[in-house]
Amino acid sequence: MILKKESIKAVIATVFLSLVAIAFVLPIIIVLFNSFKGQFYISDAPFVLPTKETFVGIQNYINGIQKINFISAFGYSLFITCFSVFGILLTSSMTAWYLTRVKTRVNTALYYGFIFSMIVPFQMVMFTMSKIANLLRLENPVGIILLYIGFGAGMSVFMFSGFARSIPRALEEAAEIDGCNPLQMFFYVVFPLLKPIAITIAILNAMWIWNDYLLPYLVIGTKYRTIPVAVQYLQGGYGSRDMGALMAMLILAIIPIVVFYAFSQKSIISGVVAGAVKG
């Protein structure tokens, strides 16, 4: 009898969770079917499925891709995200290891400087930073990578340092006896050991940079639009926007994220949790 009662409870819980799951997916499904409707049939009746007269096929996608040049926006986003993450991983891990191994007053101050930057909201530096970026001719997809390396340094150095401290010195001493110079030691001995935390840091930074709006908008937004900047650009004036194209571009913006998630959800979830718990 008790078993029966438990299984009824389990059924109720599963039904409930299924309803919540539907509620979680529904907004995206609604955007999806609206992306196949003519632009004037969307705002007033977003919950109505496309009918014969409102269905426009992939016309919205064609319009949207042309209007905001989605292909190049995707290219910029991909380029900036990949190289910034690569740059952050390389520079922050080297700096973090150095700062945990060479203890001087300057280094300690630097370490706390990096940590301090984690609590400063972007609005505090956005104006001055974009002016300096302008002055230094960093307003292009390569220059912005330098800014991301600087902004990413806080969290990344902090997380790498925490991990680097746990690496046994004996390994490094053995490498030294074998005649390694510090660079060889870092790349052959230390960096492979940092790999688990490097994956976490890569995921956290990739999610941040891929979705970031303000920094690319302020620094390179007039010439080079990343995906979030392009989506916002499409919105334009409130009255004049093309709802169909907007729906289509939202879907195109979500697809890369869903694909990425489908392939690496385990490391994404564990990475995000590790980041939350440590940061």
Added chain:
Amino acid sequence: MQKTLKRYFPIFVAPTLLAFLIAFAIPFIMGIYLSFTKFTTVTNAQFVGLYNYKQIFTAGDHFLHALWFTVKFTVVSTITVNVIAFCLALLLTKGLRGTHFFRTVFFMPNLIGGIVLGYIWQLIINGFLSGLGVDITYSANYGFWGLVLLTNWQLVGYMMIIYIAGLQNISKEMYEAASIDGARPMQVLRHITLPLVMPSITICFFLTLTNSFKMFDQNYALTAGAPGRETSMLALDIFQTFYGSVGSEGIGQAKAVIFFILVALLAGIQLYFTRKREVDV
């Protein structure tokens, strides 16, 4: 080793430091200085003392309204997100079938960027409101609850994952002992589960708190402050002050300094509670 390594400062530290100085340190210091000046570009700054700060607290400015709106929003979303996330985590640690699938689905919205999230929810909320013949820009209340809804959708899955990790750390023996003692489910929740997941609760509480307090993209895309600037939160208000009209850059920068101090205070409180917890355990 230390001595040899020390000479490698230019290779190991200098590149990071250079990027850090350009992207953060110099803009930060300049930002503090500029908050005491009147300027339109960085080069024509004139020292005006506390003028900008006084301006913020005069009657015509939106800052205090934005602050109040942000605080209300932060309190409401922190409570709702954590309660819902915790309940879902409880259900998903009961060993039901499909647990893994549900976790994956609930977490997914967290990966979508704020701008895209904002437009998704604008469609949905305006769809509901069109029945009343209005849209989200009609009343600040709609914007407020729209933002709460959006934030819940985005953060519930994330917090749920952290709660699940915390719940799975509680040893089975605790629960067995409680059931031998004849504890009822509510008693188990109150005297065993809640105290033992307290570390996760602290983490999630502050994560939601700072996330909501600093929110920009979602706010910008969903309402852009409409109607008027009534639904602008602090970050958006600062942005609008900077770029909305020429001549108020100094005021924008002063607002940013106050915003920074508030966020730093939150971080300080968080540090205090996390440290305290470590001593307790």
